[in-house]
Amino acid sequence: MKKKALSLALAAVLTAGLLTACGSSSTGTSAQPEGASEPAAETTASQAPESEEASSESASTQAAETEVESKGTVTVAATSVPHAEILEAAVPLMAAKGWELKVTEFTDYVQPNEVVESGDMDANYFQHITYMESYNEEKGTHLVDAGDIHYEPLGVYPGKQTDLSAITDGAEIAVPNDTTNEARALLLLQEQGLITLNDGAGITATVNDIKENPHKIKFVELAAEQIPRSLPDFDFAVINGNYALEAGLNASTDALATETSDSDAVKKYVNVIAVKEGNENNEGIKALVEVLKSEEIKKFINDTYQGSVVPYEG
Template sequence: MKKWSISFLIIAILGFVVGCGNKKEESAEKVEKVKIGVVGENNEVWDYVKEQLKEENIEIELVKFTDYTQPNAALAEGEIDLNSFQHQIFLDNYNKDHDTDLVSIADTQIASLGIYSNKIKDVKELKEGAKIAIPNDLTNGGRALLLLQTAGLIKLDKTAAQTPTVKDITENKLNLKIEELDAAQTARALPDVDASLINSGMAVDAGFVPTEDAIFLEPIDETSKPYINIIVANGKDKDKEVFKKIIKAYQSDGTAKLIEEISKGSSTPAWTQDK
């Protein structure tokens, strides 16, 4: 009887050990990995979201790109699962030019475009023939020209709407010389120009605090809606449950506070605007 009891005890222990092993394997299998494309090195907000999602067995890998042309191509090719770097106008233009089906699944933040300079402290100090660097893509370039108009430096053809080009400049009293560069280069061009229009993320990467260092900052108001930054997925994947969990984690009170803190007011949580 003792031998039988010992045998049963050994079997029970082995069963418990195997069961624990299976549970660990099941737990490991439940971890969902999602690759998200971002632009630039400063990704504190996504790093925060990553930590929150670990509790839900979601592992986020941030894939960093250096310019705006790469993340959509990588998403369309299935190299990443989501990206978070652009606004709706940029996405619409990309889909049109590349015949892709990339869709917005959530708003993130509104980040102001700014005019920066190493040579002057106010846009009113710009002189005749001053050199101005702007992004060379249609959407960010158009946004830059609209900001120059808001600053009172040029006037644009109204029919150009949200995507004017330099050809749509109808008035340029200072005869400003507009130089179109890749968006990633506008910050680096500062020593060679009188002023440069730099996207918020690129400005932060260059060491600027937009609300403190820009000589003119894009106002955030009802006209800002086309420039709300978004999370983007492939159309066929847009309803994945794991994406819904990522959106919920991003659009949280903790994330909203972090956005306002690290940007020092330069960026605003977009999902809170209508509340």
């Protein structure tokens, strides 16, 4: 009986031990995931800001890349003053639209048209529309107006004399010798009451179209770019806006008379973005015209040239 009781006691102890062991195992298994879970949560928490920051940086980078993503390049031929200067002011505005604007300066009125006609450059910005049309007719080119940007008031400047209303008989006046600008000069002098042209002479007028010349003015025809430096040799001179600027003259302050903004001459001599026919609706060209007609560029023109160059509002 004692042996049997001892056996039963040992069995009870063993059973209790087994039950305790099972409970311990269950608790240990439960504790381990909780313990593992806490470090895992800490790791996730410490990594979360990095993940969000990386995501934010990635979004910013993508936005920046989208903002400056290049749509292409627009190449423009231009004379230096004021055209190339205006185009340089347009460079950052074009960049904001995704376009790189490359400007090449020329010193004559022929090459800028040749490089556009040949397709070597996308556009030019140096000439008024009447000159462009005359050039097309003479050279057989296919240039068209993609946008009217500004005009440069032609002015009558003082030389030996300073008062147009008191002009002496036989006075000498220098005028440009190219067809379009000579006509423009004569039309301006007619507006001042100094001469009268034949009816219908218009934008093709030459000195041969002068019908009345009461002061017997002597007209000296010179290349437009030569007139500013020859100004002291004449009583008066009619000078193109760009060449006046290059000579340090300002139409609004130095000229005795200028074309008015509402004159027919201004409409006929507005400076344009010229392209080869068929390219006027290209995306880059349309962007360029939009920029050059923007309020930012209008302000640049007005602030910089003080009336010697005027944004075209037509």
